[in-house]
Amino acid sequence: MYDYLIVGAGFAGSVLAERLANGLGKKVLICDTRPHIGGNAYDHYNDDGILIHKYGPHIFHTNSQDVFDYLNKKIGPSEQTAYVEKGADEADKTYADTSKLRRAIGFAPDTSMQDGLEKFVDWFKHYK
């Protein structure tokens, strides 16, 4: 018996499933019509060792100078990291609000930005 059924294993569903399972100890079933997790951001290596972005190219970008500086320091500046001005078609501001999620399932982030970045760097170095 599961506590939660999550339909869609993209970023949103995968992160929610992970947080419910590891953060709150819930038993979660996650399903997707696609045969993989990651949704539109899914990528995989083909037989020639080339990384394929199946649903279109994805890059990590941030509008936080702190995040940019931290990652450059930890991962090292390279051709993969560059500072570019915001594109004309990008939103000036976003207003992510998790209060409804908190009300619905009692979820509250327990990872600070600093810890989260460090975990991300560890993951990235391993994944590379």
Ligand SMILES: Cc1cc2nc3c(=O)[nH]c(=O)nc-3n(C[C@H](O)[C@H](O)[C@H](O)COP(=O)(O)OP(=O)(O)OC[C@H]3O[C@@H](n4cnc5c(N)ncnc54)[C@H](O)[C@@H]3O)c2cc1C
């Ligand atoms: C071409 C392209 C390029 C992009 N580039 C970037 C980038 O460079 N950087 C960046 O940060 N973001 C980028 N994005 C945006 C990023 O892909 C999305 O913000 C992110 O994937 C959204 O995650 P999500 O979980 O909300 O949705 P999705 O990734 O769309 O995942 C939803 C999942 O739900 C599944 N699903 C839907 N309905 C059902 C159903 N009824 N039953 C079962 N499963 C279902 C789908 O199959 C899918 O796997 C790009 C998007 C595209 C399309």
